Amino acid sequence: MVFYFTSNVLPSVYTIYMGKDKYENEDLIKYGWLEDIWFHVDKLSSAHVYLRLHKGQTVDDIPKEVLIDCAQLVKANSIQGCKMNNVNVVYTPWANLKKTADMDVGQIGFHRQKDVKIVTVEKKINEILNRLEKTKVERFPDLAAEKEARDREERNEKKAQIQEVKRKEKEEMKKKKELEELRSYSSLMKAENMTSNQDGNDSDDFM
Secondary structure, three states: EEEEEEEEEOOEEEEEEEEEEEHHHHHHHHHOOOOOOEEEEEEOOOEEEEOOOOOOOHHOOOHHHHHHHHHHHHOOOOOOOOOOOOOEEEEEEEEHHEOOOOOOOOEEEEEEEEEEEEEEEOOOHHHHHHHHOOOOEEOOOOHHHHHHHHHHHHHHHHHHHHHHHHHHHHHHHHHHHHHHHHHHHHHHHHHHHHHHHHHHHHHHOOO
């Protein structure tokens, strides 16, 4: 089971989701999307929360209000963290998550530590948590199928981009060739004019 929340604090809404337990989290780690940002309480046990960014956005584009929503949700779903103040929450792009065979269920590492960011949650804000709770939906998604569909969409987009580049290159080549032919024709016409003028001068001299 996966819990979905909607961050609707801004006109542009965002989807936040987390697994019911550590086993669900394993699947979320495995079948994440490139648009996903992972959140977890630093050095404490907590839920693995994911924010799905809009297409084309990066971790640096997360609105402050949405970042706070995610951090509050992570803190609230930490057995120890929910009772503490000034809790650090780490977050990083899904692609930076590292999972090896020797790790326990729910344990995760990072490919690049420098890509891990931290936000501090001073205290629990019930207003935020209550707002998110009202949007909560429980689902049993086919994560593998969703991942494959997203990857297929991305491959098609890249294929379309490549085709568009080739089309523009072909169009540029055509324009270049037409311009060269036009210049060649213009030069030919000038040469004919010069010949015609010369012929006229000869005719005047003869008369």
